[in-house]
Amino acid sequence: VFGSARFKPDHPYYALGREVGAGLARLGFTVMTGGGPGLMEATNRGAKEAGGRSVACNIRLPKEEDPNPYLDHFVTA
Numbered sequence: 001v002f003g004s005a006r007f008k009p010d011h012p013y014y015a016l017g018r019e020v021g022a023g024l025a026r027l028g029f030t031v032m033t034g035g036g037p038g039l040m041e042a043t044n045r046g047a048k049e050a051g052g053r054s055v056a057c058n059i060r061l062p063k064e065e066d067p068n069p070y071l072d073h074f075v076t077a
Contacts, residue, residue: 001017001020001032003038003039004038005037005038005039006038007038013039014039014042016042018049019046021042021045021048021052021054022047024043025046025047025048025054030047031043031047031052032056033056034057034058034059035067035068035071036058036065036067036068037068040068041068044068045068053072054072055072055075057075057077
């Protein structure tokens with residue numbers, strides 16, 4: 001799942017991202033994102049809250065952001 005890093009936790013789209021992540025996890029899917037904030041964090045968070053697995057694959061950027069706190073595994077390619 002990739003989406004905007006700009007949505008804050010109080011935004012309706014963030015809540016929707018959490019629902020999507022939780023739904024995917026309940027179906028047995030591992031949720032994979034870019035590991036950043038916003039919608040990526042929301043889907044990772046939803047997956048973790050539903051007891052699922054949450055991973056991220058990121059790229060090296062000139063201005064690195066820390067991975068969001070809802071990850072089981074983080075890879076930088």
